[in-house]
Amino acid sequence: MLGAQFVDRTGTGVWGASSVLYFAFMARLHAGQIGVMLGIAGVAGIAGSPLAGRLAGRFSLRPLLAGCHLVRLGVLCLLPVSSAFAVLLPVVSVMCIGEGAAKMLEMLFATEVAGVRRSTFRALSRSAMNAGYALGAGLAAIGLAVGTADAYRALIGMNALSFGVAAFMVWRIREHSGAARPTRPARTTAVAARSPWRDGGYLLFVLFDTPMNLDDSILKVGLPLWLVSRTAAPHALVPAFLAINTVLVVALQMRVSAKAEGPHRATRILTLYGLTLLTSCAVMAAVVDAGPWAASAGLLAAATLITLAELVRSVSSWELAVSLAPREARAAYLGVAGMAQSVQRSAGPPLLTGVVLPLGPVGWLALGAAVTGLSLAQRRACERRLSTLPPHGPDEPSPLNRARSLEVHQ
Incomplete structure (x- = not known):
């Protein structure tokens, strides 16, 4: 699975670094069309996670994930066929839906394989994915430097190839590795007994988790725009933000995961998240009137804090998304939880560009304070829900039950 994620994210890194320029220079779309297309596609992508969660309650994860990669491959191959906006819009929208579905299925697959050691697996997974993103961005830089139509087609081909290879690697994963299809009684219980849409406590968790994902938009949108519009730091500093992010994630993810293993530890460190993001916002607010060197140092420090x-x-x-979900309906619940990231990707950039940045330093301080308050509220809500779970909650079966589960998979 880690190898498949690395390959997939390498192709995604290629496309992510080159897609906007492809639409601008190869498809000849103007900026307004690109913005509308990406915005609509982002909203469509929100449906990918719950759709995948619903299907995962009925079918085996392995063919679902492999099929998802193949759908993305097929849709991507339509890009060079036409440059018309009416054609590109549904193509990009389906790609976003497929990406959201694939991420959710990977999450559920890893949960089934890793069990209570999922935090460690998550750390390894994120390290592999970030290494793939970095390699993909490097390959994209070469193609963009060439800048010809053939170079852009080659970049699309790399992304398509990554989907095909990832699908093959997923298909080759042994069925008894823990991702086997659940027994029919378990599937029936998941569908009939529990619905995440009627579980107010879990929906509250997802509601709080959505703004808790704002660090992604802050790093990729807010920080670069703040640099170029309100500070004296050189524009060439922008690529360093993503470089810092990639290096620190690969180097520190395993150590951080050890601090959050288990639902109670994961709940306690929520406060740390809020305070760290608040500090980064305060640093960004403080560099407005600083000189080039001080502003550069402050923004690099902010990028480091955002990454932490x-x-x-x-x-x-x-x-927490796994631990707070009932085990018998985990696929459906994780499908709903996965919407938090998709919603943030759609709402985060407009929030930053339309509200936070126009308010200046006050906007950053207000954002940091709001996220810190939400992290405290999230912690209290999660503690209340965990207190209602059985001793061996849905995420942590007893040793005897875990042994039996392993025997069933084998």
Whole structure:
């Protein structure tokens, strides 16, 4: 699974670094069309996670995930066929839906395989994915430097190839590794007994978790725009933000995951996330009137703090999404939980560009304070829900039951 994630994210890194320029220079779309297309596609992508969760309650995860990669491959191959906006819009929208579905299925697959050691697996997974993103971005840089139509087609081909290879690698995973299809009684219980849409406590967790994902938009949208519009730091500093993020995630993810293993640890470190993000926002607010060197140092420090917050959030969010869900309906619940990231990707950039940045330093301080308050509220809500779970909650079966589960898979 880790190898498949690395390959997939390598292709995604290629496309992510080159897609906007492809639409601008190869498809000849103007900026307004690109913005509308990406915005609509982002909203469509929200449906990918719950759709995958619903299907995962009925079918085996392995062919579902492999099929998801193949669908993405087929849709991507339509890109060079036409440059018309009416054609590109549904193509990009389906790609976003497929990406959301694939991420959710990977999450559920890893949960089934890793069991109570899912935090460690999550750390390894994020390290593999970030290494793939970094390699993909590097390959994209070469293609963009060439800048010809053939170079852009080659980049699309790399992404398509990554989907095909990832599908093959997923298909080759042995069925008894823990991702086997659940027995029919378990599937029937998941569908008939529990619905995440009627579980107010879990929906509250997802509601709080959505703004807790804002570190992603802050790093990729807010920080670069703040640099170019309100500070004296050189524009060439922007690529360093993603470089810091990639290096720190690969280097520190395993250590951070050890601090959040288990639902109670994951709950306690939520406060750390809020305080770390608040500090990063305060640093960004403070560099407005600083000189080039001081502004550069401050923004690099902010990028480091945002990455540390991301490390904490990524582990605690996943651990709690699994732990707070009833075991018999985990697929459907994780499908709903996966919407938090998709919603944030759609709402986060407009929030930053339309509200936070126009308010200046006050906007950053208000955002940091709001997220810190939400992290405290999230912690209290999670503690209340965990207190209602049985001694060996849905995420932590007893040793005897776990042994029996392993015997069934083998």
